Amino acid sequence: MSTFTNFAIHHEYASLAALGDRLGEVSGLIDWDAFRPLLADLYTNAEGRGGRPNYDVVLMIRLLVLQQWYGLSDPELERQATDRISFRHFLGYPETIPDRSTVWLFRERLAQTGKDTAIWDEFQRQLEVQGLAIKRGVMQDATFITADPGHAPAGTPRGDQAETRRSRDGTWAKKGSKSQFGYKLHILLDKDSQLIRRIETTTASLHDSRIDLSREGETVYRDKGYFGVKPQASMDKTMHRAVRNHPLSIKENRRNKAISRTRSLVERPFAVIKRVFHAGHLMVTTVARVHVKNIFSCMNFNFRQLLTLKAQAAER
Numbered sequence: 001m002s003t004f005t006n007f008a009i010h011h012e013y014a015s016l017a018a019l020g021d022r023l024g025e026v027s028g029l030i031d032w033d034a035f036r037p038l039l040a041d042l043y044t045n046a047e048g049r050g051g052r053p054n055y056d057v058v059l060m061i062r063l064l065v066l067q068q069w070y071g072l073s074d075p076e077l078e079r080q081a082t083d084r085i086s087f088r089h090f091l092g093y094p095e096t097i098p099d100r101s102t103v104w105l106f107r108e109r110l111a112q113t114g115k116d117t118a119i120w121d122e123f124q125r126q127l128e129v130q131g132l133a134i135k136r137g138v139m140q141d142a143t144f145i146t147a148d149p150g151h152a153p154a155g156t157p158r159g160d161q162a163e164t165r166r167s168r169d170g171t172w173a174k175k176g177s178k179s180q181f182g183y184k185l186h187i188l189l190d191k192d193s194q195l196i197r198r199i200e201t202t203t204a205s206l207h208d209s210r211i212d213l214s215r216e217g218e219t220v221y222r223d224k225g226y227f228g229v230k231p232q233a234s235m236d237k238t239m240h241r242a243v244r245n246h247p248l249s250i251k252e253n254r255r256n257k258a259i260s261r262t263r264s265l266v267e268r269p270f271a272v273i274k275r276v277f278h279a280g281h282l283m284v285t286t287v288a289r290v291h292v293k294n295i296f297s298c299m300n301f302n303f304r305q306l307l308t309l310k311a312q313a314a315e316r
Contacts, residue, residue: 069279137191147182201291
């Protein structure tokens, strides 16, 4: 990139930044370079045989952050990263924007190698370094991440919203009178900072109570779906559920209301992920691929929450 072109782009971005650029604020929240050694063996071409050019893994991670932040397909991500100056600034003004195939292959390597978990763990480590370690209280819940199913065989539960496309690992689950097809995102939210600290992705038919993200020494708040299953947490704040011939007592109803006031905070991340990031319905076909998408959606929620915490601290 020529000196004149570089100057012109930075001048244009300065005008945009004056109006407010949330992506620019996000860029300085964490140490992006810390991800590079974790993925050093993932994206290299040391054989000297030519072929497609390699891209910096931090650039690729930033691209996946952008993709989930705006709910973009691979082709649309390539187009907008080429076109939008705010995207260019967030990416560090690269000479070349990776194409859609490179983005897909990078995301696929993360899914196949489990390096997406290494990215998440490093992100969490940095949160703790910033003084945002879990003190005690946490909340766990799960939500459906839907997908397009194939033609269901006889006997498969189908609701009025059933679709007719294929997904390799997705399964049916019924909530109320409505059948859902796809996956589940399980999260553990820190009560104090309201940051997502742990996540898991499963197929939709797995019951919420089969996943326990809490740890010893914590107090976990959970809804009635987890009733009857003891968590790893030291203190169990799971809402009680009435069973046949055993209705809830007045004391149990009061306890449920008290827990619900705290537990309800876990619904906010799901609302942001689905309504803001448009990540409640995914086109990828396996649990591993959905998990990569979920990791970057949860990272993006945490970025938004970090900006909120930063603003609250400035007001004090």
